[in-house]
Amino acid sequence: MYKLGILIVLVLFGAGVMVTAQKQVAITIDDVPNIRKYQLDGKIAFLTYLSENNIPSAIFINESRLLKDSDASNNYLKPWIDDKYVTVGSHTYSHPHYSEVELEEFTKDIIKGLVVSTGLAAQTGKTIDYFRFPFNDLGNDLNEHNAIQDVLDSLHLILTPFTVESSDWMFNSIYEYYLKNDSINKAEEIGRAYVDATMKSFEWMDSLTIAQYGRTVKHIYLCHDNSINADYLPIIVDKLRASDYQFISLDDAMNDEVYQQPSHFHKSWGISWVYRWMTDEEERKKLMRQEPGVMEYYKIYERIRSVPKY
Numbered sequence: 001m002y003k004l005g006i007l008i009v010l011v012l013f014g015a016g017v018m019v020t021a022q023k024q025v026a027i028t029i030d031d032v033p034n035i036r037k038y039q040l041d042g043k044i045a046f047l048t049y050l051s052e053n054n055i056p057s058a059i060f061i062n063e064s065r066l067l068k069d070s071d072a073s074n075n076y077l078k079p080w081i082d083d084k085y086v087t088v089g090s091h092t093y094s095h096p097h098y099s100e101v102e103l104e105e106f107t108k109d110i111i112k113g114l115v116v117s118t119g120l121a122a123q124t125g126k127t128i129d130y131f132r133f134p135f136n137d138l139g140n141d142l143n144e145h146n147a148i149q150d151v152l153d154s155l156h157l158i159l160t161p162f163t164v165e166s167s168d169w170m171f172n173s174i175y176e177y178y179l180k181n182d183s184i185n186k187a188e189e190i191g192r193a194y195v196d197a198t199m200k201s202f203e204w205m206d207s208l209t210i211a212q213y214g215r216t217v218k219h220i221y222l223c224h225d226n227s228i229n230a231d232y233l234p235i236i237v238d239k240l241r242a243s244d245y246q247f248i249s250l251d252d253a254m255n256d257e258v259y260q261q262p263s264h265f266h267k268s269w270g271i272s273w274v275y276r277w278m279t280d281e282e283e284r285k286k287l288m289r290q291e292p293g294v295m296e297y298y299k300i301y302e303r304i305r306s307v308p309k310y
């Protein structure tokens with residue numbers, strides 16, 4: 001009986017480890033640094049939250065965001081790069097659509113975007129190994145996808161995919177609009193909607209990978225350096241923890257063998273890699289149509305964008 005008890009405990013413990021080990025996510029943040037926001041707030045609240053809670057993240061930098069004044073990189077970019085939980089990545093200099101510019105021009109923009117951050121990273125013993133495409137636009141067709149992959153290989157940069165995102169850029173535009181117009185209740189409503197959309201997006205992608213691979217994968221969550229994440233990512237983190245997610249580094253996530261798979265999607269749209277790995281185009285389209293939508297908020301976003309002087 002005693003031995004049986006031990007066995008049951010071991011089996012349960014093993015199952016528990018399996019469950020927790022399967023639900024993991026790396027947070028990745030594009031369009032860093034958001035200097036306009038840091039200056040308004042007088043602090044980098046997003047970084048402070050992640051750092052104080054020991055949450056790893058990977059940042060993707062646009063150096064065009066650094067102001068002409070030379071203190072900007074020291075005041076607003078260096079704190080991110082110096083943080084021990086932060087992996088440093090590049091996101092080009094000026095955030096162009098690769099599908100809309102020539103290969104040579106795009107390549108020059110990548111190289112220009114590495115100058116300041118490589119120097120700052122070296123000061124703290126880090127290197128820049130990861131690159132994320134602006135808009136996750138990898139080019140119009142297979143030839144363009146292959147051509148830029150060769151460029152990344154020559155620069156020793158790893159293309160950074162993502163599995164989950166929830167249109168945080170759109171929710172953020174509405175959120176900031178309401179904050180600016182003193183509609184605090186509406187802003188909070190949008191914040192909660194962003195949290196709900198994100199949790200639904202995780203559930204959806206988990207359901208797809210379980211159907212496809214029989215397991216959850218090490219997710220890579222894509223979001224941006226903006227107001228709604230500074231205020232609501234902490235709530236998303238709490239909810240993910242309550243759903244047994246662990247927060248891991250981008251290196252750790254990329255060790256999942258799913259990321260070794262080739263992409264079968266060769267257009268310019270910035271869709272999740274969970275869809276890109278699907279070989280059946282019709283099946284991919286069908287599942288994308290079934291994805292939990294955010295259309296009602298997109299309509300608000302479009303309306304706000306049409307308001308003059310915003």
Ligand SMILES: [Zn+2]
Pocket residue numbers: 030031091095133134135
């Ligand atoms: Zn971006």
